[in-house]
Structures are given as C-alpha cells and as structure tokens.
Amino acid sequence: MKVERRAVLEALARIVGAGHVLTDPRLIAGALVEPRGLYQGKALALVRPGSTVEVAEVLKLCNDAGIGVTPQGGNTGLVGGQTPDETGDEVILSTQRLRAIREIDPHADVMICEAGVTLAEAQAAALEADRLFPLSLAAEGTCTIGGNAATNAGGLTVIAYGTMRELITGVEAVLADGRIVNALSKLRKDNTGYDVKGLFVGSEGTLGVVTAASLRLFPNPRARATAFVALKSPQRALDLLSIARERLGAGVTTFELIARFAYDITLRHGLARAPLAGDHAWYVLIEASSQIAAGFEDAFSGALEAAFDEGVIEDAAIAASLDQRHEFWKLRDSIPEAQIHEGGSIKHDVSVAVGDVPAFLAEATKAVEAFEPGARVCPFGHLGDGNIHFNVSQPEGGGQAAFLARWDAMNQVVHGIVARMGGSFSAEHGVGRLKRDLLARTKDPGTLSVMRQIKAALDPNRVMNPGKVL
Known part of the structure; x- marks a missing residue:
C-alpha cells in the first residue's frame, strides 16, 4: 500500500507540481476539519491544481486508482460536505488556485469566475463594472464561487434575487473520469435539451468539480435604505413584509427576523449596540434598494410609517449613515458568535x-x-x-x-x-455528511432513485466526494 501511495503522490506531483501536493498533517490541518468541529478527517494529500486541465488530470488519475476525491473551496460549509473521511485514503482537491475572473460582460450582465474566486472578490469585480452580484453570506470573505455553486448557496438576498441556482447561467465542470463539461453560457434563453449546469449546482461535489461559473449581474442600486424594526410577533413581521412589498415592490432585498433571545445575547456579550430603546418580543432588519434614487427614501420611510399607523410595528430606526447601517448588520451577523458564549x-x-x-x-x-x-x-x-x-x-x-x-x-x-x-x-446549508441519513429517510423515493441513477451514470466508481449526500 505504501508503494501504491507513493506512486500516486508522485503522479499527482507531475500534474500540479510537487509544491502543490501537501501531505504534512501540520500544513493541511485546517482543511481536515469543518468550521464547527463536527467532523475531523484525514487525507492522503491536499492537491492544488492550477487549471481546469490539471483538475481533469487529477480526477482521471484518482478515478483510475480508485481513490476518493473531496473537493474543497473555502471550507466554510456547515454539514461536513467538504471534509474527508477518517481513513486517510482520500485526496482533498482544493480549488483555491483557480483564481481568474475570465470575463465581465456588462451588456449581457454576466461575469465568468473560476471556482477559487471568493464571493467578496466576485462582488468587488462586479462593482468595478458598475454592476451588482447580489449573493451575500456571512462567510463571503472566505467562501468561493465553486463552493457557492456546489452547495446552491442562499443567504441574505434570496427574497429578491434567488439562490445560486437562479444566479448561474452556466458552469464548467470536470467529471470523475476527467472529462471536461463546458456548459458555460451567457445566455438567458437556451432550450437545447437538458439543463446540464443544473446537475452540478447543489450537487456538493458528488457528480464532479465545478471549475468555473457564469454569474448573473444586475444594475448597481443608486439608493439603499436600511431599518431595524421592533414588533410583537412573527405574524406582525409578515404584515410588515406585505406592506413593504406593496409600497416598494421588488425593491425589498433583505428581510431578516430576529427573536428577542437572539437580540439580547448579542448585546449581552458586547458584540453589537442596541439599535432601539425598550424591550420588544421580535425584531426585523429590513433593507431595500432601487436604481431610481429620487423619492426612494420617502417611499421607504412611508412604508414604515404606514406599518406604524396600522399597529404592525412598535418602533423603528432608519439608518442615517453607512456606519449606522453597518451597526444594524453587525447585530444580525453576530448572533451565531453570541450563541457560542451561551x-x-x-x-x-x-x-x-x-x-x-x-x-x-x-x-x-x-x-x-x-x-x-x-x-x-x-x-x-x-x-x-x-x-x-x-x-x-x-x-x-x-x-x-x-x-x-x-x-x-x-x-x-x-x-x-x-x-x-x-x-x-x-x-x-446542504446535506453533506450531517444530513445524509435524514435525506435517505425523508426524500421522495422516486426523486431519490433519480438522484442515485445520475450519480451512478456520472461517477460509477463512486470516487467523487464519497459518503456525502447519498
């Protein structure tokens, strides 16, 4: 077995370069555990290909040798989908060297990013072209576009823009046997058969490795307004959502509900400042935006005034500055950290x-x-x-x-x-390892059968992210 391992490692080094095949447990320790520490694995090596062709060669080698491959981007997933098992026989395939933003097309409103580009980098590149890539997550400084695609990331703006599945017009992916699937497209309309890209979005690396994605862009908003609102119940929050949509339409981009306990522990541990005076049972962080600046702030405040007049909300504060907006968001984003202290x-x-x-x-x-x-x-x-x-x-x-x-x-x-x-x-968050058995127990049998058949067709040797999802 040692000879076989050495031969595989030498072959991997010939593909990606010896400096990009890491075997020292101390150097790859961070890649062996998921953020909450629920899963701790081992690996034969962490391999960092620098191109789609190198990804293809690595996968073909591993497939032929029967070695499992765990794809990994920013290692921010919360269900163990990016963590190798405990045998030490799997290879972690890191996409972090796939860093190119290949194209930004402002006319088509599409940007093509390689898998290792972080979400924050993609957002910044879009802004430089006066466009918006709206996906927003707490881990956006670390999570990668490939991981976002593989997990069908959601986040804070789904209410307005949808999940990653709605934000992708095409993908480039590599199958287990090394075949490259070039389904990158900038088209909004393409009725030529099956939605191949859709197979890989949300597949959690079990069907192949996403190496690039075509991302939908949107006009950059010219006005934005944010408010922190207090109300007595989740039903009142729904009433506020209805009023906001009636008055602002699709301009409502975020609508976050926060329970009193979540609010209190965040303040208790000094992670944020109180946006409102007094005690309330529930809170909402609402944000809206528009490409038309004129009159937008009046429309936003008018929606809140209407909600107050109808007895829907008890109190509200509209961010008067960018710093105040950041303070509102800091409270929302700090809730998971506050829970750790509890x-x-x-x-x-x-x-x-x-x-x-x-x-x-x-x-x-x-x-x-x-x-x-x-x-x-x-x-x-x-x-x-x-x-x-x-x-x-x-x-x-x-x-x-x-x-x-x-x-x-x-x-x-x-x-x-x-x-x-x-x-x-x-x-x-996906299925990964954490919810694999739950999926098997609860998923519609017909749907589960189709999923298994797709897996068998694209990965017959079951080397792609083994033990995850199915």
Missing part, C-alpha cells in the same frame, strides 16, 4: 412556506421546550424566503455534552414539524 447549540436550517413561519415557530418552540425543559430557542433568519435558522441553546447551568448528545433526538422533533408543513430540513 454554551452548546443545536442548530436547524429549515424552511417552510413564508406564510407558515409564524405557526412553525410557535409549534416548534413549544415542542422543543417540552422535549428539553429550560432550553432557550434562538430563531433568526430569512423570513422573506421562509428560511429560519431555528437554533436551540442549552439550558442555563446545564451540561453542554449532555445537551449536545440529544442532537439527533431534537432534530427529529423539529424536522417532524417541518415535514408536516411540507418544508425542508435543509434550506441552504
């Missing part, structure tokens, strides 16, 4: 129909508190698209290990409610 946290990335969110929150909170007395529910997230991060912090004074040991059992409680409401147990 001890163990069992997390759920779920979605239901937007109108069902209030009922889901009420039923799930009651069920969790009955299941784990003293547990502190910490829901927040993207109310505008029905995606709520229904997190649960351990009881005060309780044992963290004992609480986290009930992770699967609590998942069953929450996911059972989600299923009854026709929702999803993975709204935007």
Whole structure:
C-alpha cells in the first residue's frame, strides 16, 4: 500500500507540481476539519491544481486508482460536505488556485469566475463594472464561487434575487473520469435539451468539480435604505413584509427576523449596540434598494410609517449613515458568535412556506421546550424566503455534552414539524455528511432513485466526494 501511495503522490506531483501536493498533517490541518468541529478527517494529500486541465488530470488519475476525491473551496460549509473521511485514503482537491475572473460582460450582465474566486472578490469585480452580484453570506470573505455553486448557496438576498441556482447561467465542470463539461453560457434563453449546469449546482461535489461559473449581474442600486424594526410577533413581521412589498415592490432585498433571545445575547456579550430603546418580543432588519434614487427614501420611510399607523410595528430606526447601517448588520451577523458564549447549540436550517413561519415557530418552540425543559430557542433568519435558522441553546447551568448528545433526538422533533408543513430540513446549508441519513429517510423515493441513477451514470466508481449526500 505504501508503494501504491507513493506512486500516486508522485503522479499527482507531475500534474500540479510537487509544491502543490501537501501531505504534512501540520500544513493541511485546517482543511481536515469543518468550521464547527463536527467532523475531523484525514487525507492522503491536499492537491492544488492550477487549471481546469490539471483538475481533469487529477480526477482521471484518482478515478483510475480508485481513490476518493473531496473537493474543497473555502471550507466554510456547515454539514461536513467538504471534509474527508477518517481513513486517510482520500485526496482533498482544493480549488483555491483557480483564481481568474475570465470575463465581465456588462451588456449581457454576466461575469465568468473560476471556482477559487471568493464571493467578496466576485462582488468587488462586479462593482468595478458598475454592476451588482447580489449573493451575500456571512462567510463571503472566505467562501468561493465553486463552493457557492456546489452547495446552491442562499443567504441574505434570496427574497429578491434567488439562490445560486437562479444566479448561474452556466458552469464548467470536470467529471470523475476527467472529462471536461463546458456548459458555460451567457445566455438567458437556451432550450437545447437538458439543463446540464443544473446537475452540478447543489450537487456538493458528488457528480464532479465545478471549475468555473457564469454569474448573473444586475444594475448597481443608486439608493439603499436600511431599518431595524421592533414588533410583537412573527405574524406582525409578515404584515410588515406585505406592506413593504406593496409600497416598494421588488425593491425589498433583505428581510431578516430576529427573536428577542437572539437580540439580547448579542448585546449581552458586547458584540453589537442596541439599535432601539425598550424591550420588544421580535425584531426585523429590513433593507431595500432601487436604481431610481429620487423619492426612494420617502417611499421607504412611508412604508414604515404606514406599518406604524396600522399597529404592525412598535418602533423603528432608519439608518442615517453607512456606519449606522453597518451597526444594524453587525447585530444580525453576530448572533451565531453570541450563541457560542451561551454554551452548546443545536442548530436547524429549515424552511417552510413564508406564510407558515409564524405557526412553525410557535409549534416548534413549544415542542422543543417540552422535549428539553429550560432550553432557550434562538430563531433568526430569512423570513422573506421562509428560511429560519431555528437554533436551540442549552439550558442555563446545564451540561453542554449532555445537551449536545440529544442532537439527533431534537432534530427529529423539529424536522417532524417541518415535514408536516411540507418544508425542508435543509434550506441552504446542504446535506453533506450531517444530513445524509435524514435525506435517505425523508426524500421522495422516486426523486431519490433519480438522484442515485445520475450519480451512478456520472461517477460509477463512486470516487467523487464519497459518503456525502447519498
């Protein structure tokens, strides 16, 4: 086995260069564990190809040798999809040397980025061309376009622009046997058969490696307004969303719901400043934008005034400066960190129909508190698209290990409610290793059969990200 490993490593070095085949556990330690520490793997090597051709050669070599390949971008995923297993027999294929922004076409409103370009870099490149690439995530400084495509990333602006699937017009990908699929396209209309690009978006590296993507761009907004709003219930938040859409239309780009507990712990641990005075049960961070600056601020404030007059909201603050806007967002973005200070946290990335969110929150909170007395529910997230991060912090004074040991059992409680409401147990984080068994238990059998047939056709030796999704 040692001779075979040495031969593989030497062959990989001939493809990408010896300096880009890393085997020292100390050098690749960060790539072996996912951000929450739920999965810790080993690897034969971390390989960093510098071109699509090199990716193809690496995959062909591994496929022929029967070596599993774990594709990895920025290593920001939260379900273990980018983490190798514990055998040490897999190769991590890093896309971080695929750094080129190949083209920006402002007439077609399309930008072609290679897989290793970070989301923040793609956003900045679009702005330089006076365009907007609207995908926005907390990890945007680290996560990569290839990873965003492979996981069908969602984030903060789905209400207005959709997930990564809606933001991609084409992909370049490499199959397990080294074949290059050039489905890059700048076209909005192309009715020539199957949606091949769609196979790879959301596939989590189980069908091939995305090496580049064509991304949709939008006109850069000329006006933006942000407000932090207090209200008494999630149903009032839905009422506010209706008023905002009536008055601002598609200009509503973000609509984040924040529970009182999430708000309080963020302030308690000094991670943000209070945007509003007084105590309120629920909060919303709402943002809207427009390509027409004239009258936009009046329209935005008018929507909030109407909501106040109708008794929908209790208080609101409109950001008067860029710094104040950043302060509002700092509170929202700091909630996960605040939860760390509160001890163990069992997390759920779920979605239901937007109108069902209030009922889901009420039923799930009651069920969790009955299941784990003293547990502190910490829901927040993207109310505008029905995606709520229904997190649960351990009881005060309780044992963290004992609480986290009930992770699967609590998942069953929450996911059972989600299923009854026709929702999803993975709204935007994917399946990876964490939710693989749950997918097998809950996915429609016909749909699951199609997924398995596609996997068998494109990766018959099952070397692409083994053990993930299916």
